[in-house]
Amino acid sequence: MIGNDIVDRAQAKRESNWQRKGFLNKLFTPSEQQLIQSAIDPECLVWLLWSMKESAYKATTRKTGKRVFNPKKISCTLTTWSDEAAEGFVVYEEEYRTRSLITPNYIASVAFPANQLPIPEQVVILFERADNQHQSTQLRTSLLEHYAAVSSVADKELQVFSDKNGLPALVIKNSLQETVSLPISISHHGHYGAFSIAHPAYPFYH
Amino acid sequence: MQTKDELITALKTIVKPYVQDEQAFEHVTEATDFIRDLKINSANLVDIALDVEEAYDIEIDNESMEKMLTVGTAIDIIQEKLAAK
Numbered sequence: 001m002i003g004n005d006i007v008d009r010a011q012a013k014r015e016s017n018w019q020r021k022g023f024l025n026k027l028f029t030p031s032e033q034q035l036i037q038s039a040i041d042p043e044c045l046v047w048l049l050w051s052m053k054e055s056a057y058k059a060t061t062r063k064t065g066k067r068v069f070n071p072k073k074i075s076c077t078l079t080t081w082s083d084e085a086a087e088g089f090v091v092y093e094e095e096y097r098t099r100s101l102i103t104p105n106y107i108a109s110v111a112f113p114a115n116q117l118p119i120p121e122q123v124v125i126l127f128e129r130a131d132n133q134h135q136s137t138q139l140r141t142s143l144l145e146h147y148a149a150v151s152s153v154a155d156k157e158l159q160v161f162s163d164k165n166g167l168p169a170l171v172i173k174n175s176l177q178e179t180v181s182l183p184i185s186i187s188h189h190g191h192y193g194a195f196s197i198a199h200p201a202y203p204f205y206h
Numbered sequence: 207m208q209t210k211d212e213l214i215t216a217l218k219t220i221v222k223p224y225v226q227d228e229q230a231f232e233h234v235t236e237a238t239d240f241i242r243d244l245k246i247n248s249a250n251l252v253d254i255a256l257d258v259e260e261a262y263d264i265e266i267d268n269e270s271m272e273k274m275l276t277v278g279t280a281i282d283i284i285q286e287k288l289a290a291k
Contacts, residue, residue: 012249015224015247015249015250016247016249016250016253020253020256021256022256022259023252023253023256026252026255026256026268026271027249027252050249054248067275068272068273068275069248069251069271069272069273069274069275070268070269070271070272071252072268073268073272189247
């Protein structure tokens, strides 16, 4: 399963005061808190770890359908971390690998099964407008254009579809009128949106 | 102790700064979901828990916070913690 999350850093600054008493202790495990406290830019680490947790939460919830708010049960380990990117592991009922992009404007993470290859790509877009409906349409359009470009499947054969549980999937119809459905994960925050498409375990011949 | 209606009113005051869907906020019931209906950012759920702790001088442990996804469950938890005081 796959999950992705994006944090608009300016929006996060407006919405949350991470220095508030009790905030870190309710969201992060002791070892994560230690990482944050010892970082040169603790705020960056707060949102990096948070986006890792959210992406793993979405991946697990996609499978179990079980919604809870217990961020301390989701534990993150960083394996590499620079000013521009991070990689790590997140455990939430199962173990995921995560990849994160860090820019001055946003932090985005994607979680996927530790043994999954190829590593799913995460695409970030800047929204043109502030209204929700427009953002949602822009994200879906970008996703279709992106997949059409990388797969050489024609746009008209592709559709973003939500199943009965509200989980989005990319539905591809091939020349034999067979359909394949790829799990996708969509997220938005502030001015930014992001999506990830789970690659099929086998090559999909068009 | 406050009645359920009073608790809902008090909780609405706590939740208001984090609400992103004002229209849904006008029609809050016990079934209202903080994230799905009020479009509250998930990171702000922790602020709601902290605000509730301060307002009622109670402690919301992780097992309780885990269930605080709707107005109704939040009210249940507040009542349960107040009763145990």
